[in-house]
Amino acid sequence: MEKSDILKLNYKAFIWHAVFLSLAQKFMDINTIIPTMLIQSGGTPVHLGILTAIMVGGNGFMGIFFASFQTHRERKKKYLLLGINLRVAALLLMGIILAFSGLLSNSLIIVSILILMTLFSFSGAFAGIAYNDILGRAIDKRSRKNFFIVKQTLASVGILASAILARRALQLLSYPQNYSVLFFIAGGLLLTATIGFWLIREDPVEVKDIKGF
8 A cells, every 4th residue: 555545544544533532522521420420329528539630630640651651662553552442441341330330339339430430541541642643643744734624623513412412311311321321322432433543554663762761
């Protein structure tokens, strides 16, 4: 495959991911859904504080360590796929836990929420570093302006549609079934979005001899 064809394929792959990620956005709006779940499961202010620290600070803090690790790698695609698939797994497991929450103790639900949100947050940081690195190399410089315009336009439409559908899902079902369905849908959409990453053709980069953290 010629270089121009590879660049066009990468362009379409990133657009594919952006569209389905935007559709999943409001279904996995963890900043509002997860704290509500935690409180309804009997969580205390201490639990809520731990959850907030994980979701707000965990992503950025762990990015320091993940960036140091990935800097020494010629290819980042496998790390991107690993991080995204871990996020999908966290969403689907959250949906399963909520679906069977009636059979589980509140303490087990709370612990599960904290563990899965840690996995979701940290894997997002891990995948985000690889995503930005690959994006900077996989899209032709002459196409980047057009890419970001198209990406932002389609993502805006997708987020609007996602918000409407998520609101409808919350109205049709009661807790915890409504949140369970949201996470299953989010996991399915995010998994569909990863198809774009499988199609990306990544060129290896020159690894500099950087020693230490």
